[in-house]
Amino acid sequence: MPFDPDTAIGGGEARFPSTRLSLMERASAGDALSHEVLQDIVSLYWKPIYKYIRCKWNKNNEDAKDLTQEFLVRALVREFFERFDPQLASFRTYLRMAVDRFVLKIHVASLRQKRGGGVGFMSLDRERVELQALERVESPETAFEREWQRQLFELAIEDFRGCCELAGKMTQFRIFEQYDLAEGERPSYAELAELHCIPATSVTNHLAWARRTLREFVSERLRGVTSGERELRAEMRSAFRAGS
Amino acid sequence: MKALSDSVLEHLRQVVDAPDLTGTRYELEREIGRGGMGVVYAAVDRDLGRRVAIKVLDAEIGQTFAEEARLIASLEHPAIVPIYETGTLPDGRLFYAMKLVEGTRLDAYASRDLSLSERLRVVRRVGEALAFAHSRGAVHRDLKPQNIMIGGFGEVYVMDWGVEGIAGTPHFRAPEQTTAIADHRSDIYSLGAFLRFMLPARRPRALQAIAAKAMSTEPDQRYADVAAMLLDLQRFADGLPVTAFRETPWQAAVRFTSRNRVLLGLLAAYLAVRFFLYFFRRFF
Amino acid sequence: MNKLVVGLLFGAILGVLDGATAWAYPEARAGIVGILIGSTVKGMIVGVLSGWFGRKVHSTAWGIVFGAALGLFFAYLVAAMQELNGQHHYLAIMTPGFVVGAIIGFLTQRMGTPESRTQAG
Numbered sequence: 001m002p003f004d005p006d007t008a009i010g011g012g013e014a015r016f017p018s019t020r021l022s023l024m025e026r027a028s029a030g031d032a033l034s035h036e037v038l039q040d041i042v043s044l045y046w047k048p049i050y051k052y053i054r055c056k057w058n059k060n061n062e063d064a065k066d067l068t069q070e071f072l073v074r075a076l077v078r079e080f081f082e083r084f085d086p087q088l089a090s091f092r093t094y095l096r097m098a099v100d101r102f103v104l105k106i107h108v109a110s111l112r113q114k115r116g117g118g119v120g121f122m123s124l125d126r127e128r129v130e131l132q133a134l135e136r137v138e139s140p141e142t143a144f145e146r147e148w149q150r151q152l153f154e155l156a157i158e159d160f161r162g163c164c165e166l167a168g169k170m171t172q173f174r175i176f177e178q179y180d181l182a183e184g185e186r187p188s189y190a191e192l193a194e195l196h197c198i199p200a201t202s203v204t205n206h207l208a209w210a211r212r213t214l215r216e217f218v219s220e221r222l223r224g225v226t227s228g229e230r231e232l233r234a235e236m237r238s239a240f241r242a243g244s
Numbered sequence: 245m246k247a248l249s250d251s252v253l254e255h256l257r258q259v260v261d262a263p264d265l266t267g268t269r270y271e272l273e274r275e276i277g278r279g280g281m282g283v284v285y286a287a288v289d290r291d292l293g294r295r296v297a298i299k300v301l302d303a304e305i306g307q308t309f310a311e312e313a314r315l316i317a318s319l320e321h322p323a324i325v326p327i328y329e330t331g332t333l334p335d336g337r338l339f340y341a342m343k344l345v346e347g348t349r350l351d352a353y354a355s356r357d358l359s360l361s362e363r364l365r366v367v368r369r370v371g372e373a374l375a376f377a378h379s380r381g382a383v384h385r386d387l388k389p390q391n392i393m394i395g396g397f398g399e400v401y402v403m404d405w406g407v408e409g410i411a412g413t414p415h416f417r418a419p420e421q422t423t424a425i426a427d428h429r430s431d432i433y434s435l436g437a438f439l440r441f442m443l444p445a446r447r448p449r450a451l452q453a454i455a456a457k458a459m460s461t462e463p464d465q466r467y468a469d470v471a472a473m474l475l476d477l478q479r480f481a482d483g484l485p486v487t488a489f490r491e492t493p494w495q496a497a498v499r500f501t502s503r504n505r506v507l508l509g510l511l512a513a514y515l516a517v518r519f520f521l522y523f524f525r526r527f528f
Numbered sequence: 529m530n531k532l533v534v535g536l537l538f539g540a541i542l543g544v545l546d547g548a549t550a551w552a553y554p555e556a557r558a559g560i561v562g563i564l565i566g567s568t569v570k571g572m573i574v575g576v577l578s579g580w581f582g583r584k585v586h587s588t589a590w591g592i593v594f595g596a597a598l599g600l601f602f603a604y605l606v607a608a609m610q611e612l613n614g615q616h617h618y619l620a621i622m623t624p625g626f627v628v629g630a631i632i633g634f635l636t637q638r639m640g641t642p643e644s645r646t647q648a649g
Contacts, residue, residue: 146250146253149253149257150247150248150253153248153253153256153257154247154248157248180252180255180256180259181248181252181256182252183249183251183252204266205266208264208266208334211259211260211262211264212264212334212335214256214260215260215261215335216335218260233302236302237278239257240257240260240261506588506592506634507631507634507635507638510592510627510630510631510634511631513627513630514624514627514628514631517623517624517627518549518624521619521620521623521624522552522553525553525620
């Protein structure tokens with residue numbers, strides 16, 4: 001998938017894997033959710049919401065961006081996240097349903113405005129055509145899930161990179177980047193060992209360490225947007241479940 | 245940072261989740277299943293040259309499971325999948341290595357056209373494993389068809405001991421498990437639910453009653469132990485009245501007749517012969 | 529209780545009951561004691577032999593067949609002895625004898641302890 005500057009919202013800040021409080025723990029503390037928490041939510045869910053709106057509601061790039069932005073602004077203003085009840089659904093499901101309600105309301109309002117006028121035909125938007133083709137093979141819900149996984153890993157990788165910079169482990173990060181983030185054919189361990197002037201066994205160890213640490217960062221990102229341990233475990237399974 | 249492509253994302257999801265078994269004697273082969281508590285992989289024990297199953301638990305579950313794992317590893321019973329080793333991965337997740345069972349999961353096995361006696365045989369084997377475990381102080385806590393395997397020769401294996409499932413089927417879990425610690429009576433509830441699951445569409449009332457008693461909402465109203473429930477199942481198989489079901493005289497007569505079909509048939513034949521000889525003797 | 533004893537007991541009981549049915553025939557009442565004794569002994573012999581068979585062969589079907597065959601045979605012997613007295617009651621004697629033998633064969637298969645077996649190896 002090519003880099004899309006329209007949807008780039010910047011990478012995550014570098015941080016060590018720390019014990020983030022869960023969403024509910026912070027909400028139940030009585031205070032409004034802090035800026036940090038809200039930033040966690042927005043950074044993780046902005047792209048999935050955007051992709052979901054494009055797939056499900058057939059919006060073009062600009063409209064989908066506007067709707068995503070408006071939804072999140074309203075959600076922040078109306079304390080939407082504080083009202084989340086983990087007994088009813090997972091946070092991801094809660095969010096997606098709220099997006100549906102929001103876009104439907106906007107859609108109905110826009111139809112009322114058009115009443116009496118002409119019916120709008122679909123423009124020959126190439127992106128829209130592509131999205132329709134995409135819809136035939138992937139549902140909006142699947143698109144949302146996949147984008148959520150992608151964003152989750154991207155943010156975790158950024159966290160991991162920052163951690164390596166601070167800890168002076170950039171060799172490990174580069175090996176990870178060159179192997180696990182490689183498009184197409186991956187270099188062999190021997191090639192990486194030669195490139196970095198280290199033994200092949202060190203390449204194995206560095207990769208193992210990198211993957212382990214990345215997993216911790218993924219877990220940390222999820223911990224900040226889940227309601228507790230049970231939901232965290234469920235979200236971890238969703239993040240790694242094969243075929244989803 | 246460049247956006248992750250679908251192929252890179254898939255690769256990351258696999259490698260980041262795969263257990264790092266360096267430092268152990270196991271070599272990972274492939275993932276063979278995912279459950280509510282963790283992921284199961286096939287692996288090779290390099291030292292002994294045999295294939296094993298490695299179950300990797302979620303980190304949070306592993307912490308509570310560690311003590312239970314030691315108890316379960318000491319259980320030796322034909323229907324309890326033996327645990328060979330437990331350990332902790334470098335990322336903190338607990339794993340245990342166990343016998344690799346190659347067979348059919350019970351929910352798939354039960355969908356076949358099985359006789360009632362075969363269904364009850366499986367239930368009894370599971371019950372025997374539970375009774376044995378309870379006698380050693382171990383509780384299963386998450387008995388359900390997905391945790392039972394049938395081997396190639398019909399042997400029954402009960403797996404995933406001691407860890408309460410997260411996303412398991414609620415129908416098999418005792419009501420008190422949501423608020424209190426499970427004990428052997430919770431397993432009895434699950435065994436009753438399992439019996440109900442195994443019964444065919446046309447269910448004998450006595451078996452329904454046994455399942456209902458085991459699944460009583462109040463733990464004190466269930467069977468006192470698994471042995472009592474198995475005894476009732478055996479009585480049903482022998483054509484005897486079961487303690488869980490109060491028969492009407494007609495039902496008792498039907499059961500007696502069913503149990504003694506051959507004898508009653510022979511007696512009826514004798515009476516018929518005597519009747520015939522007596523009333524038609526003038527023709528002989 | 530082993531199968532031989534089971535056969536002996538049930539053979540005797542069923543033999544007495546079978547013999548007692550002769551009371552329904554006025555012409556047979558005079559010799560009822562002899563009939564009872566004969567029927568009882570016949571039943572006991574069939575019972576012991578069925579019990580022996582039950583210790584060797586564990587099959588309800590074959591037990592019934594064996595008992596019925598014995599019952600038929602011994603009933604034939606009794607009926608043949610009756611013919612010496614000029615009476616022909618083959619059907620009336622052999623048919624019930626056949627069924628009683630089958631019942632004894634069934635009971636000796638289902639009840640009583642089988643012959644103990646030594647473990648192989």
